[in-house]
Amino acid sequence: MAEIRTLFEDGGSGEKPQLAVRPVAETLVVDVDGFEGPLDVLLTLSRTQKVDLRRISVLELARQYLAFVERAEAMRIELAADYLVMAAWLAFLKSRLLLPPEPDADGPSGEALAAHLAFQLERLQAMRDAAARLMARDQLGREVFARGCPETVTRRRHVTHSATLLDLMQAYARIRTRDDFRPLVIDRDAVYSMEQALDRLRGLIAHAGGWARLESYMPKGLWRTDPARRRSAVASGFAASLELVREGDAEIRQSDAFAPIEIRRKATGDD
Amino acid sequence: MTERGDMGESPFEAPPMAEQERMAEAVLFASAAPVTLKELAARMPVGSDPAAALALLKQRYEGRGVRLMKVGEAWAMRTAPDLGFLMRKEETETRKLSRAAVETLAIIAYHQPATRAEIEAIRGVSVSRGTLDQLLEMEWIRLGRRRMTPGRPVTFVVTQAFLDHFGLESARDLPGIRELRAAGLLESRPPPGAMPGPADDAGVGGDGAEEAGEAGEGDMA
């Protein structure tokens, strides 16, 4: 719903009426921006009757409200839709209350509708009174005060580390599968170092008898199947074989260009 | 610092009641916010009876400048309201609530849990988003459980901070709530037939509400 106030730009007095001293009937139109909806207007109008809300004359109230709407229209004040809806409804209620009930009329009786309106007004008034009583109570920070300098509760933290069996197994599985996780390691997977080749060759030819192809000493697995690794392993293996010969630990031979290179431990050598 | 061992021979033996009362006193005194029984129990030695300690404490502070007050499910030390005039210096600037906000707050407090449609049906105007936001921000209301009616609308209820602010033990202690209930003004009555309202189906979610009709028909002029 649109703000009521904006609909009364030309008619507003600029001053919001006080709840208790709100002027009624005659000055309603100019002060209408102080109302919070049609129910509020009706509640204010009902005060002119100076009776218990339970004994209020709804018919009289309907007359007053309709007069209020007429005035607003006469002053070319555009009323919010719900004010007009309420006016239409009250006109209907008025006719129901004035005319004798038709025998075949359906829907609730005028009395039932009027009673409900009276109930709504009484309930709204009750809530306003309750709100006033609530706000009149002793309030924290106004009449009642909390501790001015609360002592802070220091928190002492114990940190316990924990891991589950699943964490453990997953960690192990991760290491064993060498998946993507390899922190701070320079990836040399595809490089078979000369040192590695030397170590391997030295260890193996020590137990070998005669001539054997250099490739047979190559590492197994991916070092043979993966082309990049194979290349590295072959190169390092050959370099290592030359190194062993240089050191006098091995002999190599090749029968022809591109023929297999063979290697054996030098008979006289010892390590 | 005294450790638990000093309290008794066994770590499972609760300290004497007088000592428990002292402990409850210290904890409540040190806290500006209400302390729940559960929190208190968690801080006191194992086997303590915080409820009994609080009962003793409440008695002790009867008529003093400071009182022990129950706030919902929690307890707090608060100055006696008759001495408020001494504390003007401590007074905190409270934001002025609009009439709409005050009324909305009262409706939620007295009717809780209340849906927005119910608030609107009572006030006869729609509730602006800002009003509820303000009350939520002040932590005087919070969302309750959804109403099990078509659309499952959210409900609003008042908070412990609300109770604390207005010095209420529970929402049952709201001023005049018994009389209002007895007068049937807290019931939700669906209107007979179509009644104008802020929303088309601002039907007040019913817990077996009665039709109107009992309100004096003879008084109608």
Place this chain on the structure above:
Amino acid sequence: MTERGDMGESPFEAPPMAEQERMAEAVLFASAAPVTLKELAARMPVGSDPAAALALLKQRYEGRGVRLMKVGEAWAMRTAPDLGFLMRKEETETRKLSRAAVETLAIIAYHQPATRAEIEAIRGVSVSRGTLDQLLEMEWIRLGRRRMTPGRPVTFVVTQAFLDHFGLESARDLPGIRELRAAGLLESRPPPGAMPGPADDAGVGGDGAEEAGEAGEGDMA
């Protein structure tokens, strides 16, 4: 001691002493900072004797959970020092073990006894002293027998506390590689390069079991 002289003659009669005590109590309770006698006198009704009120108050709180204390030239209410332990909240926070620690632990569990060099070879990164220290401190690993190899390196084995924590009867109950794979914890692709360690059928936790067949091929060298 009293400041009554400052007040001059008053047309008002000072409230009874018991009332003055209540007032001092409320003011000290609500004040954010310690309150001096002068401030107190300024707040209390004319003709009051704040010093006397404080003396009464001090007496009243003797031995209680809260006490009246002099802080410099001012007065304040403070919780009794022997109850300081109530103002501490012990919080136990459980944190996940770091990835490095879990991996190191896993390697020790599967390969025990394992030397540091072995752990590093398997993980492919050096093991920080802190990681091993943490696991030792948690008592999940302990030092085993020294390896009878050059340098006689220390070995690490898992403890009973470790087995208890992970609900294992022995380290042998740890699922093997085949089971890990079946459980979807291992990808089915073969590891790049033969890796040292217990194969599917290699007993877990042998005493330096022979893994020599493959040693020297993989990263371990």
